[in-house]
Amino acid sequence: MATSAPSAGGPGQGSSAGASAAGVAPPAVELRGITKRFPGVVANRDIELRVRRGEVHAIVGENGAGKSTLMKTLYGMHRPDEGQILLDGREVHFRSPADAIAAGIGMVHQHFMLADNFTVLENIILGSEPTKGGRLDRAGARRRIGELSDKYALGLEPDVLVEDLGVGDRQRVEIAKVLYRGATTLILDEPTAVLVPQEVDELFGNLNELKREGLTVIFISHKLDEVRRVADSITVIRRGTTVGQADPRTTSVKQLAEMMVGSELPTPETRTSTVRDAVVLQLTDVTVADPVGRPLVNDVDLTVREGEVVGIAGVEGNGQAELVDAIMGLRPLAAGRITLGDEDITCATTRARREAGIGFIPEDRHRQGMLLDAPLWENRVLGHQTRPPAAKGWFIDRRGARTDTERIMRQYDVRAPGPDTLAVALSGGNQQKLIVGREMSAGPRLLIAAHPTRGVDVGAQAVIWELLKDARAEGMGIVLVSADLDELIGLSDTLHVMLRGGLVATVDPRRVTPEELGGYMTGAHTVGAA
Amino acid sequence: MSPILRRTGLALLGPVLAIVVALVISAGVIALIGENPLTALEVMLDLGDTPSQQTQSIVVILNRAVPLFLAGLAVSIAFRMGLFNIGVEGQYRLAAILAAAVGGAVALPGPLHVLVIVAVAVVVGAVWAGIVGVLKVTRGVSEVISSIMLNFIALGLASYLLTGPLRGSEEGASIVTTTPIPESGWFPGLNGLLTGLGLAEPRSQLYGFLLVAVVVGIAVAVLLKRTRFGFDLRASGLSPSAASASGVDARRMVLKTMLLSGAVAGLIGMPDLLGSTHVYGTQFTGGLGFLGIAVALLGRNSPVGIALAALLFAFLDRAALPLQFADIPSSVVTIIQGTIVLAVVIANEVARRLTLRSAERAGARPVAPGGGSAGATGRGNPPPSDDGPPDTTGDRTGVRQEVQR
Numbered sequence: 001m002a003t004s005a006p007s008a009g010g011p012g013q014g015s016s017a018g019a020s021a022a023g024v025a026p027p028a029v030e031l032r033g034i035t036k037r038f039p040g041v042v043a044n045r046d047i048e049l050r051v052r053r054g055e056v057h058a059i060v061g062e063n064g065a066g067k068s069t070l071m072k073t074l075y076g077m078h079r080p081d082e083g084q085i086l087l088d089g090r091e092v093h094f095r096s097p098a099d100a101i102a103a104g105i106g107m108v109h110q111h112f113m114l115a116d117n118f119t120v121l122e123n124i125i126l127g128s129e130p131t132k133g134g135r136l137d138r139a140g141a142r143r144r145i146g147e148l149s150d151k152y153a154l155g156l157e158p159d160v161l162v163e164d165l166g167v168g169d170r171q172r173v174e175i176a177k178v179l180y181r182g183a184t185t186l187i188l189d190e191p192t193a194v195l196v197p198q199e200v201d202e203l204f205g206n207l208n209e210l211k212r213e214g215l216t217v218i219f220i221s222h223k224l225d226e227v228r229r230v231a232d233s234i235t236v237i238r239r240g241t242t243v244g245q246a247d248p249r250t251t252s253v254k255q256l257a258e259m260m261v262g263s264e265l266p267t268p269e270t271r272t273s274t275v276r277d278a279v280v281l282q283l284t285d286v287t288v289a290d291p292v293g294r295p296l297v298n299d300v301d302l303t304v305r306e307g308e309v310v311g312i313a314g315v316e317g318n319g320q321a322e323l324v325d326a327i328m329g330l331r332p333l334a335a336g337r338i339t340l341g342d343e344d345i346t347c348a349t350t351r352a353r354r355e356a357g358i359g360f361i362p363e364d365r366h367r368q369g370m371l372l373d374a375p376l377w378e379n380r381v382l383g384h385q386t387r388p389p390a391a392k393g394w395f396i397d398r399r400g401a402r403t404d405t406e407r408i409m410r411q412y413d414v415r416a417p418g419p420d421t422l423a424v425a426l427s428g429g430n431q432q433k434l435i436v437g438r439e440m441s442a443g444p445r446l447l448i449a450a451h452p453t454r455g456v457d458v459g460a461q462a463v464i465w466e467l468l469k470d471a472r473a474e475g476m477g478i479v480l481v482s483a484d485l486d487e488l489i490g491l492s493d494t495l496h497v498m499l500r501g502g503l504v505a506t507v508d509p510r511r512v513t514p515e516e517l518g519g520y521m522t523g524a525h526t527v528g529a530a
Numbered sequence: 531m532s533p534i535l536r537r538t539g540l541a542l543l544g545p546v547l548a549i550v551v552a553l554v555i556s557a558g559v560i561a562l563i564g565e566n567p568l569t570a571l572e573v574m575l576d577l578g579d580t581p582s583q584q585t586q587s588i589v590v591i592l593n594r595a596v597p598l599f600l601a602g603l604a605v606s607i608a609f610r611m612g613l614f615n616i617g618v619e620g621q622y623r624l625a626a627i628l629a630a631a632v633g634g635a636v637a638l639p640g641p642l643h644v645l646v647i648v649a650v651a652v653v654v655g656a657v658w659a660g661i662v663g664v665l666k667v668t669r670g671v672s673e674v675i676s677s678i679m680l681n682f683i684a685l686g687l688a689s690y691l692l693t694g695p696l697r698g699s700e701e702g703a704s705i706v707t708t709t710p711i712p713e714s715g716w717f718p719g720l721n722g723l724l725t726g727l728g729l730a731e732p733r734s735q736l737y738g739f740l741l742v743a744v745v746v747g748i749a750v751a752v753l754l755k756r757t758r759f760g761f762d763l764r765a766s767g768l769s770p771s772a773a774s775a776s777g778v779d780a781r782r783m784v785l786k787t788m789l790l791s792g793a794v795a796g797l798i799g800m801p802d803l804l805g806s807t808h809v810y811g812t813q814f815t816g817g818l819g820f821l822g823i824a825v826a827l828l829g830r831n832s833p834v835g836i837a838l839a840a841l842l843f844a845f846l847d848r849a850a851l852p853l854q855f856a857d858i859p860s861s862v863v864t865i866i867q868g869t870i871v872l873a874v875v876i877a878n879e880v881a882r883r884l885t886l887r888s889a890e891r892a893g894a895r896p897v898a899p900g901g902g903s904a905g906a907t908g909r910g911n912p913p914p915s916d917d918g919p920p921d922t923t924g925d926r927t928g929v930r931q932e933v934q935r
Contacts, residue, residue, distance in 0.1 A: 029680065330774060351777030360775065368775035371768040373886075382765060383776035385758045396761050 026089030035084035061237030106183030121158035280477030286336035309493030359444030412437035429460035544881035581730035586603035595844035601822025617677030619819025620684025626799030634709030655796020665787030707811030718805035
């Protein structure tokens with residue numbers, strides 16, 4: 001143990017791991033002075049981390065603070081330049097994730113890595129299939145999965161296809177997959193990013209089960225209130241190094257945030273209404289159907305005025321994505337009409353809509369918002385190919401685009417070496433700031449913002465919220481689709497709830513609580529009151 | 531400067547690695563069949579004894595490189611947007627026979643005659659490739675499947691036309707050809723240029739179409755790199771979903787790209803047709819479409835790279851005959867070309883990963899120690915004391931601050 005540590009670690013460990021005869025059990029995971037350099041930058045520096053066996057330990061920090069680098073080190077995806085990794089007091093050297101798995105460390109990634117057309121059972125055993133006489137031992141696998149499911153209350157149904165599962169269930173499959181490989185320490189990377197409050201509660205229930213069975217959970221997040229609810233202890237990372245430990249019982253969200261970013265925690269709240277009379281976007285009876293003819297968006301009427309933020313709440317997969325696609329012209333309408341200002345754009349192409357003044361922050365920036373293998377300036381051009389400063393006649397204005405990219409990088413605090421850097425090299429928050437900056441630069445009348453702060457750290461979140469507020473004050477109409485209920489409640493002037501393709505409720509964002517909203521989203525509440 | 535050098539270095543790494551690996555494997559094969567690899571190499575590098583022979587060899591290489599370059603270019607245009615146009619073979623063969631037939635049937639003043647022939651070839655190539663595009667856009671047929679199928683149809687159609695309606699040679703002649711194109715439809719050679727440079731007069735003419743190929747190469751490079759159309763095309767190749775979200779009409783883009791790729795493919799047969807054979811016949815050069823795929827791969831879809839790859843392939847092709855004279859099987863050339871293609875696929879992937887890794891490192895992750903931090907001075911988040919010892923938060927109740935290092 002490090003020379004300075006005992007005062008902090010000693011008594012705490014003794015009490016929690018009291019069963020061990022010696023009194024002081026070594027921590028389940030201990031990192032000492034971990035430093036990881038990449039040419040020109042130090043991603044992690046002097047990281048100190050102690051995680052006791054059987055606790056939920058949260059690691060919080062801004063995006064780009066070095067959480068991912070640290071977890072990659074712990075999961076054996078690269079080797080640290082300095083420092084030691086100790087598991088149960090023994091030093092280990094991981095050459096690959098396989099070594100980490102063998103040592104009992106498992107990782108649940110933020111983006112699920114499941115084969116949709118496989119069953120739960122097949123997904124869990126994929127990669128470590130049990131065999132019996134050279135054949136797949138399904139019965140054995142089923143038995144073990146049943147045991148796991150009972151032991152940790154995961155509620156797994158082995159024969160259901162993963163494509164039929166909801167997000168929360170998929171996450172449980174991911175967890176089961178890691179447990180199946182014998183993990184005793186689980187790393188969960190931003191596990192709540194994709195969940196609604198009710199699902200978050202279930203997840204936390206599962207985590208408590210894991211804890212009760214003596215497993216150790218490392219929980220990466222930047223949602224501080226959740227961290228405070230679930231974690232037994234918290235380590236804060238800022239700018240590549242650990243800045244301290246905090247006790248969730250006695251530390252407020254505000255204090256945590258200050259440790260994390262070194263400044264006040266921003267709030268999304270906007271209270272003075274800037275809503276004007278002029279309608280920017282009008283959807284009338286809009287219906288979008290899947291190839292079979294089943295409605296994905298059902299008869300939606302929506303009005304967005306200048307200076308108004310219209311929020312759309314809903315559990316993911318209830319037609320929000322399709323609604324956004326319909327407004328952007330990425331999906332044909334089965335019925336209905338869309339007007340932008342006085343213009344009927346029902347049949348306009350995506351490009352025509354963009355030129356007419358719609359800005360778009362897509363929900364999945366990697367899929368729809370960026371060319372990852374292209375430099376930043378080409379990403380500035382994307383979506384604005386036909387307009388200055390990105391284009392000059394039939395040609396791309398390379399110099400104009402580069403200059404404007406530099407402006408966006410300065411103005412929107414995109415941290416990157418220069419406009420020729422490949423987009424893939426940027427952290428999520430910086431990519432998102434570039435996208436927001438790009439879309440704002442064209443001065444749109446209407447902004448479609450789908451999950452604008454998803455996977456973005458507190459600092460970038462504040463910047464983006466601030467930008468949305470400024471845009472709203474200048475009279476931009478904004479459609480805000482989000483899974484972050486605080487964000488929806490804080491930013492929206494009007495808040496609709498979407499369930500199974502339809503707008504089922506309109507609530508007053510000034511009065512509604514996240515719990516109530518969650519009720520509407522899952523269909524537990526029905527309209528009546530609102 | 532150095533990042534640019536580094537990037538170019540990485541771009542070259544793949545092909546060079548592939549060529550080296552291919553040469554090593556081929557040397558092994560030559561040794562296995564009981565010949566000396568070094569002798570083979572010597573034969574391949576020997577361009578001839580007299581100055582005239584040497585220029586002749588250069589002309590042969592260049593004349594072969596021109597159609598290979600055009601073929602690589604045609605394939606690469608589709609590649610750039612993620613389409614695999616395997617149908618270049620059929621496109622250029624059909625274009626060549628129809629262009630030859632039209633050229634033999636009309637009599638026009640010089641340049642116009644050539645222009646008409648080339649125009650016919652371009653249109654036919656584009657139309658044939660356009661079928662692939664239409665099928666993909668309207669029926670969702672994979673372009674790989676339909677272009678392979680259309681190759682068979684094109685070759686069959688060309689044979690039928692050659693032996694039937696478009697036959698110009700005598701009945702019963704051993705070589706069946708179309709009606710020869712009159713001299714007004716020939717493309718002048720460039721031998722004047724060679725002798726002007728002080729080189730010996732070669733036996734055959736250097737194709738004047740070389741200049742056209744250079745112009746087409748530059749035009750395609752500018753089109754892809756500098757124009758809005760090129761941006762849309764490349765964006766579609768990098769990420770179809772991001773491209774359509776940005777307003778690119780994916781279906782129209784597929785069609786346009788296939789038409790363009792086919793139009794360039796139509797040109798592939800022109801150097802031979804206008805420069806030496808003047809007829810389309812049973813002996814017309816085949817297989818260029820497939821070689822074009824290899825050339826585009828080796829050239830990593832960049833026009834300059836494709837030009838170099840075409841020259842390399844042409845150089846290897848020329849060596850086939852001298853190798854036979856030296857009692858070494860000429861299939862050595864095919865083996866080298868084949869292994870290059872295999873190696874290049876692997877090497878490109880390795881180079882791609884290296885590029886990606888170096889890009890990820892270049893993108894400054896968090897900030898280097900010692901404060902300063904050029905990029906992080908934005909929104910006033912980082913307080914001045916950021917890198918110093920932990921600040922006042924230590925006093926606060928419940929916040930346990932551990933002093934690092």
